[in-house]
Amino acid sequence: MRPKSFQPRQEQVNFLEATFRKIFPQDTEYREKARARLEQLTMPHWALGDLMDLAVDLAGITRSLKPPVKRKRVVVMAGDHGVTAEGVSRYPSEVTAQMVYNFVNGGAGINALARQAGAEVTVVDMGTAADLDDLVKAGKIIARKIGNGTQNMAHGPAMTRTHAVMAVEAGIEVANQLAPETDVFGTGDMGIGNTTPSTAIVAAMTGAPVAEVTGRGTGLDDDQLQQKIQVVERALKINRPDPSDGIDVLSKVGGFEIGGIAGLIIGAAAHRKPVLVDGFISTAGALIAYALEPFVRDFIICAHRSVEQGHRAMHERLGLRPLMDLNMRLGEGTGAALAMNLVEAAVAVLTEVATFEEAGVTGTPVE
Numbered sequence: 001m002r003p004k005s006f007q008p009r010q011e012q013v014n015f016l017e018a019t020f021r022k023i024f025p026q027d028t029e030y031r032e033k034a035r036a037r038l039e040q041l042t043m044p045h046w047a048l049g050d051l052m053d054l055a056v057d058l059a060g061i062t063r064s065l066k067p068p069v070k071r072k073r074v075v076v077m078a079g080d081h082g083v084t085a086e087g088v089s090r091y092p093s094e095v096t097a098q099m100v101y102n103f104v105n106g107g108a109g110i111n112a113l114a115r116q117a118g119a120e121v122t123v124v125d126m127g128t129a130a131d132l133d134d135l136v137k138a139g140k141i142i143a144r145k146i147g148n149g150t151q152n153m154a155h156g157p158a159m160t161r162t163h164a165v166m167a168v169e170a171g172i173e174v175a176n177q178l179a180p181e182t183d184v185f186g187t188g189d190m191g192i193g194n195t196t197p198s199t200a201i202v203a204a205m206t207g208a209p210v211a212e213v214t215g216r217g218t219g220l221d222d223d224q225l226q227q228k229i230q231v232v233e234r235a236l237k238i239n240r241p242d243p244s245d246g247i248d249v250l251s252k253v254g255g256f257e258i259g260g261i262a263g264l265i266i267g268a269a270a271h272r273k274p275v276l277v278d279g280f281i282s283t284a285g286a287l288i289a290y291a292l293e294p295f296v297r298d299f300i301i302c303a304h305r306s307v308e309q310g311h312r313a314m315h316e317r318l319g320l321r322p323l324m325d326l327n328m329r330l331g332e333g334t335g336a337a338l339a340m341n342l343v344e345a346a347v348a349v350l351t352e353v354a355t356f357e358e359a360g361v362t363g364t365p366v367e
């Protein structure tokens with residue numbers, strides 16, 4: 001007889017695996033069709049550069065030469081972090097929940113940039129330390145709280161393995177719930193202290209020296225930066241995350257919202273929807289998703305390179321080049337929202353620009 005506790009764990013693993021089985025590579029036929037058209041557009045060859053590569057990706061992702069991109073949504077995953085007890089952020093943990101109220105009231109950076117891009121903002125409580133029941137009851141946020149903030153990873157694992165699976169699973173379920181009304185997903189995060197687990201994740205996944213991938217987050221001074229480096233080093237030494245096991249890394253040195261972001265990316269890929277990955281924290285979530293199922297990479301569009309040290313190492317690990325570099329370091333999904341404009345621009349190029357033949361323009365360069 002299997003012990004009773006074995007059953008739920010088994011079901012959770014099956015849910016993840018069932019989702020992974022729905023993820024296929026980009027469609028090479030649609031990539032080729034899109035490339036063929038873009039090569040014939042009335043302009044010097046590939047003159048719109050990265051925008052054209054983006055259009056090829058969108059065709060391959062959506063299996064369409066008219067990729068649907070009108071309905072855009074940034075999902076902001078919120079969670080708190082026990083490691084803030086080590087003095088790794090310039091702001092107190094209360095700010096996480098206070099910012100959730102700000103998101104709901106439309107007053108945050110992400111609200112402005114999402115409005116500008118014509119995107120919806122959906123906030124998910126993945127594990128804040130606050131009681132947000134009023135917002136849940138009012139239908140303003142999605143409740144997927146795994147715990148009231150993580151444990152302090154400088155002393156032991158941030159969460160149990162089961163909770164790490166639950167966090168990823170919750171992210172997939174949010175994607176499943178929103179997919180029928182969403183063409184393009186964007187990832188966002190809110191969690192005071194979360195650049196610290198994100199740093200531990202990139203160090204664990206790439207083997208990069210911690211000092212090389214640790215940044216100032218919300219604005220640490222030189223001494224606080226040294227302290228943050230030591231905290232990440234201690235967390236890695238104590239927990240010894242296994243880089244080949246995304247759930248192990250997430251449980252030991254991750255966060256609930258980072259697991260939710262990983263799940264959202266996996267869920268988007270399973271629905272063949274493009275997912276714009278925002279800054280440092282979101283890309284940490286992408287590293288977890290990539291470790292769990294490498295083909296998610298085909299559906300990820302890296303929105304921008306953040307100021308945060310170590311973001312470059314994350315993009316290198318994924319083998320993806322971010323669309324923009326605007327010296328941003330906010331998170332919340334702001335870079336993803338901004339890049340939604342570029343996604344629509346890429347589709348406009350693919351669908352609206354005439355070919356040489358259609359426009360009667362000579363397309364052969366002089367010898």
Ligand SMILES: Cc1cc2ncn([C@H]3O[C@H](COP(=O)(O)O)[C@@H](O)[C@H]3O)c2cc1C
Pocket residue numbers: 088089090091095099189190191192193194195196216217218219330331332
């Ligand atoms: C008011 C405020 C709004 C924010 N919105 C995003 N973050 C960003 O800063 C936090 C990560 O930086 P650290 O690891 O240094 O705490 C995250 O919440 C991230 O989303 C904010 C931070 C603050 C203070």
Ligand SMILES: O=C(O)c1cccnc1
Pocket residue numbers: 195217218278279280281282306307308328329330331332
């Ligand atoms: O790149 C980010 O997303 C980021 C960087 C610093 C602080 N908060 C978020």
